[in-house]
Amino acid sequence: MKFTLVINMERLSPEVSMRDVAREVLEMVQMADAGGFEIAWAAEHHGIEMTVSPGPFQLLAWWAAHTSRIRLGTAVVVAPYWHPLRLAGEAALFDLLSGGRLEFGIGRGAYQREFDRLLGGIDQHVGVAYMQEMLPVLKRLWQGDTEHKGQYWSFPTATSVPKPLQRPHPPIWVAARDPGTFDWAVKNDCNIMTWALSRPFAEVELYKERFETALKNNPGVARPAFMTMRHTSVYERPDGWEAPIRCAIRQMGQFENLFKNLGGVTNGFVETLDVSGFANRSEFDLAAMRENLMFGRPDEVIAKLKRYEALGVDYFCYSAAFGQPLAEQKHSLALFIKEVMPEFAAAPAREKRVAAV
16 A cells, blocks of 8 residues: 645635745655655645645646655646646646656536636536546547537647657546446546545445446456545644544534535635534544544554555545644654554555656
């Protein structure tokens, strides 16, 4: 099992310097680069301070300029927000400039608030259809001239300029939860990203089962990689779980706000909703979250991760940014690198598919 890091630039108040946030997040990516993480991921979101990433390729290019080995990915670019020709070119340019380090993650989008502002209020669930039309077009654009006449985009003959350094294209990842998306991703040679939120380990097992079912239903396809993500915090004190869990509850209250469009956002700062009234409030039980999330002292985290490894998870994604102070995020990451990762045999890094140019 290999390790990846998703790290967001986030602010909880306007008193926090955005320059300081950007600098410290870069330092964490550099720690991951030196510490043996396989990939660092950046999201795409607009108009919210809890995830400052309106231009994921800009952010990744900055990280690439200050790292040497770690691969860099989008988790995810939101298909409905882009035109295929623009997305193909920007992704390929980053792959070229980074020396072939792009991991290309694409998804439907998560926040109805963003759809209301960027796409005239269409239902976020329609984003799946956008993604499924977009991806085959991107692959053709990365190969050469193509014309497209579709439901959401139509354009005369064009091609991606430049072409990606990795051939035939960078590794592609799709965020999946429902069985249909797993099946579509496997059919289209996509690796799988999953996130069980704060739900029990059984949720991860369910996603892995859907992954295996999709493989069985599509004999002859190459086996893609399976990745799952958890909020992660490693600490030394027995009571060290209290602060990160409080942060996680606050952040997930903000997530529910944005996902369901339930509350307010003022100058980009997202209101935290009271989770006690949610139908899924059991997911925010303190004891359950302590068990379900990747929180613990090093030995506790190792024991939890061994279950993921035994399940056959290819990549565990360490989710660092959920409202913890940056100093605590860095301390946790340092402990994870020093105390946890050595307990997992390092597998050979994924072979790059780089053109001989």
